[in-house]
Amino acid sequence: MYASITPFDLVPSNYITLDFSKENKELEDVNFEDIESFNAYVFDKLKAENVKMGIGGWLENRVVYNQISHFQGAEQRSHHLGVDIWMKAYSPIFCPENCTIHSYKNNEGNGDYGPTIVLKSLAANVYYLFGHLSLESIKGLQNRKVIKKGEHFAEVGPYPENGNWPPHLHFQVMNSMEGKMGDFPGVCAASELDHYKTICLNPYPFLDLPELD
Template sequence: MNLFSEALDTAFIKPISVLGIPNTGKNYISIDLSETNEKLIDVDVSSSEKFSQYIETYLRDHNSDVAYGGYLESRNIYKRSTHFNQQNSDTERNIHLGVDLWCPKGTKVLAALDGEIHSFRNNTNYGDYGPTIILKHVVQKMDFYALYGHLSLESIEGLKEGDKIKQGECIGYLGASQVNGDYPPHLHFQIIKDLQGFIGDYPGVCSKADLEFYKTNCPDPNILLKLF
C-alpha cells in the first residue's frame, strides 16, 4: 500500500456510501465478471439487454439489491468495443480500475466525501462512461479525485465546476443503457490521485503494460467503501 492509499485508509475508518440504497449487510453481493468466470461464456455481453438479464437474475437469485466488484478484474466485456480493443494483447485495455455497483437505473448516486465538482462530461464512445462527474477531495493536505461514471443525462445538467458538494449529497442518478455506454445500469466508482490533465474523463480500464502505474494512481475504492 503506497502513501496515498495509506492516508485514505487511515482517514476513513467507517464504510462510505455512494448509492441511495443503504447497505444492510445482507443486500449487497459480490459478483465476478472476469474472463475466468465460466458462467459468462454463454452470455452475450455485447447485448446490453442480455447482459442486463444476467445481472438481474444474479441479484434475484441472491436476494440482493446491489452487486459489486471488479477492481483490477480482467474482463472480456470490453472486446465488443474498438474504444478498448487492440490487436496486441499487452496493449488491449481490459483491466478494470474501479469498483462497479450494479443496481436499477434511476438509483441515487451520493458524494462519497465533502468536496467540489472538478469537471463533468458526456463520454459518448461506445462502451464508454456516458455521463460522468468527477469530484475533487482533500485528505491530509493531499488532493485526489473520485470519478462517477454511467450516470443519467439529467445528472450533468446545470452543474458548475467548483460548486461545493457535501458528503452524502445526491449528485446524480444511474443512467439506462441507452445513455450509459450501452451497459446494464451501474455506477463505476474510481479513486484517482493524479488526473493527468483529464477533464470529465479518465481511463477506467487499462492494459497489462500500464497496470503498475494505474495500480498506484488508482487505488482500490474499497479503501473507502469497505464492502469486504
C-alpha cells in the first residue's frame, strides 16, 4: 500500500479526468501557447465540477504539444508517459513509499519540466519522477537522502518557474533511468512508444487509482 502523494484523497468526489487528446473538441478553442488561456481552461473545469484536482494523461496522444516548440523536431513528440495531477500551485506533495533522492534538477525552458525530483524506492527497482515543482522544492537537497513514506518533500510549482505550465504535478514511474539524472522523457514520439512502454510503468496502481484513460 502506497501513501497518497497528494494533499487530497484520490477519490472520485475530489477529481475529474481531463482529456487533452484530439477527441476533446473543446481544445480547438484553447491557445496553449498563451499560459493564461491554458490555465483558465484547466481551472475553470475544476471549478465547474467543484473538485480539487484534474487527473489523466497516461499514454495519451495529446494535441496540446502541437502548439509548443519544445516538442517539435524531426518527429512530433505527443505521447504522454506519466500521469498529470492538476491542482493549485504550492499544493504539497508526499512520498509514496520509503525512498532516497536519486537526483534533482531545474529543467529550464518553456514547455520543459522546470524543477524535478527523482526518488528511488528502497524496496524495489522503481524510480519516481516528480515534475513541474517549485524552485523552493529543490533547494538544499542532497542525493541519497532518505525520504520516508508519507513525508512532505515538495510542492507544485507556479508558472513560469514550472516550465510555464498551468500548475500540476507530472508523476512518472520507471524501472530504469537509462543513466539520466534529474530528467527523463515525459513525452515521446510514436516511433519511441514501444521502447518507453517497457520502461515507464502504469502509474495508476501507485496512486491506488483505477485506469482513467
